[in-house]
Amino acid sequence: MPIATVNPATGETLKTYDALGGEEIEARLARAHAAFHVFRTTPFAARSELLRDAAELLEADQDDIARTMTLEMGKTLKSARAEAAKCVKAMRWYAEHAEELLADEHPRAHDVADSGAADTVVRYRPLGPVLAVMPWNFPLWQVVRFAAPALMAGNVGLLKHASNVPQTALYLEDLFRRAGYPDGCFQTLLVGSDAVADILRDPRVAAATLTGSEPAGRSVASIAGDVIKKTVLELGGSDPYLVLPSADLDKAVATAVTARVQNNGQSCIAAKRFIVHTDVYDAFAARFVQAMSALAVGDPMEESTDVGPLSSEQGRRSLEELVDDARGRGATVLCGGDRPEGLTAGWYYEPTVLADITPEMRIHHEEAFGPVATLYRVEDLDEAVKTANDTPFGLSSNVWTRDEAEKEHCARDLEAGGVYFNGMTASHPGFPFGGAKRSGYGRELSAHGIKEFCNATTLWYGK
Structure with missing residues (x-):
């Protein structure tokens, strides 16, 4: 190179x-x-x-x-x-x-x-x-x-x-x-x-x-x-973002968008898998898709731009392959899923949300390094934690809940180097940073x- x-x-x-x-x-x-x-x-x-x-x-x-x-x-x-x-x-x-x-x-x-x-x-x-x-x-x-x-x-x-x-x-x-x-x-x-x-x-x-x-x-x-x-x-990381029934949905949605597209989606600690309890899934998904669709994609030098290009042509190609594989195996594209119109130069990709993810899809196990989010509907906390841990990675995780018992459950059972409650993963010089598993x-x-x-x-x- x-x-x-x-x-x-x-x-x-x-x-x-x-x-x-x-x-x-x-x-x-x-x-x-x-x-x-x-x-x-x-x-x-x-x-x-x-x-x-x-x-x-x-x-x-x-x-x-x-x-x-x-x-x-x-x-x-x-x-x-x-x-x-x-x-x-x-x-x-x-x-x-x-x-x-x-x-x-x-x-x-x-x-x-x-x-x-x-x-x-x-x-x-x-x-x-x-x-x-x-x-x-x-x-x-x-x-x-x-x-x-x-x-x-x-x-x-x-x-x-x-x-x-x-x-x-x-x-x-x-x-x-x-x-x-x-x-x-x-x-x-x-x-x-x-x-x-x-x-x-x-x-x-x-x-x-x-x-x-x-x-x-x-x-x-x-x-x-x-x-x-x-x-x-x-x-690498494929960080889970758990949203449970007691969550403040307004804050959870707003933070989810930032957590997914920070650095144009190219961050190891970016939230990538959004695991949402069925009681709040529909409301969260609707707001999340609307917010992701509204992001401004364009010249990263412009102050109004929310999402710039991916770092390389190969990086965009790899992301496209993950999305195409998921789509071909039955995933639903709720927004995005393509190169944006009008940006023919550079390596841009639309903010994308995929639902109906199954373990047969590559994106279930591989890291999506770009502005692509996957949505999972779960029935209870145990299924949420099981889904969160169903990855070879264990860098960080995010949990949205007001329930103290749920917080303790996640603190005990999530396989990650960090668990961030009601907020977004971010490194700070005063806290240890690193991962588990691969x-x-x-x-x-x-x-x-x-x-x-x-x-x-x-x-x-x-x-």
């Missing part, structure tokens, strides 16, 4: 880049290795100041980098601005809290005495250069949510970004350079996916994190396993995320 900026709204290739050669990759690995052995000893106060400076620069660059993201992958300009603002928030959060999160831990006095020690301390120490293999759908946020905690922990970063967002990738390297980070602390590697294996196998690379597809996750995990290196994987393993963000790439070292002091 070429490393290029191709505008998804027009199909026009705007910029192309040559992939790094072997000598250039070697030079960057050497810089990362050297940088780590200096940066790891930097006091928290100095690391915090650097990250705060990076946040200030990003805040000032917000409009420019938002336009770059929109040009590269097609998200609406208003959502791109929001993504940049979210990154600023996370950087400041880690700059403020990292030292506390990684503070020395002191085991219970009874256990220390029982071990025969005078004192015992658990200290979190950085691992080294971490390879981050990142996707195009949130090209700034996915990187920052790795980089902010990793750098605050004393690690250094090597970014292999998706090949269709090279300008955003290069911006990130430049951002940390302008903030004053020492040479080699954060580097972008403009390489294809075929270069990842050798980079990960290099002994100077300590660990890897990947957000992306199942095949990419399996590949990175198998290579890392072969060389015994830590990995964190955040893979949605991956490990956690990002919060104290859990910053400790993923640390060595929890036991320091035992004899009497």
Whole structure:
């Protein structure tokens, strides 16, 4: 795959880049290795100041980098601005809290005495250069949510970004350079996916994190396993959205639309399967279809646009194949289901709602990465939970109910890394983020995320 900026709204290739050669990759690995052995000893106060400076620069660059993201992958300009603002928030959060999160831990006095020690301390120490293999759908946020905690922990970063967002990738390297980070602390590697294996196998690379597809996750995990290196994987999602009889339907419908078409429907944590109790199914479906049909599809640079193009021609083709398979097997198309009229250039697809879904349809088990929702009618809570769990994925889930017993039931039984009640799934720096089943393993963000790439070292002091 070429490393290029191709505008998804027009199909026009705007910029192309040559992939790094072997000598250039070697030079960057050497810089990362050297940088780590200096940066790891930097006091928290100095690391915090650097990250705060990076946040200030990003805040000032917000409009420019938002336009770059929109040009590269097609998200609406208003959502791109929001993504940049979210990154600023996370950087400041880690700059403020990292030292506390990684503070020395002191085991219970009874256990220390029982071990025969005078004192015992658990200290979190950085691992080294971490390879981050990142996707195009949130090209700034996915990187920052790795980089902010990793750098605050004393690690250094090597970014292999998706090949269709090279300008955003290069911006990130430049951002940390302008903030004053020492040479080699954060580097972008403009390489294809075929270069990842050798980079990960290099002994100077300590660990890897990947957000992306199942095949990419399996590949990175198998290579890392072969060389015994830590990995964190955040893979696909087909998140359920349960609507039960006591739900506030007005809020549930409005949030459902946002949850499905955020980022033009290209989000792992977007709600995709809408599982609705029969008592409220007809009312919910009618309002949901009406709202989805009313969305404005068009140029993502326009402030009035609700849904922009998909990121690539192949992405649209894959989505069309899922919809066509479902339609051919008996699904009912309640709205959408085609390319929008009048938008002949670019990779647009109509907001779509499908009903009468059966397990024989691919879309029942596969992730629909675009503005396509599936509707399920269920008779009771047990059937709702069973349907929600009938997926190989387990990233997040949404439940709309006012009933406390139903909330507890879902909190106990839904197979996911998160359960969001009466609201939409959204990552926050203070909460752990990650999935279960084939949605991956490990956690990002919060104290859990910053400790993923640390060595929890036991320091035992004899009497």
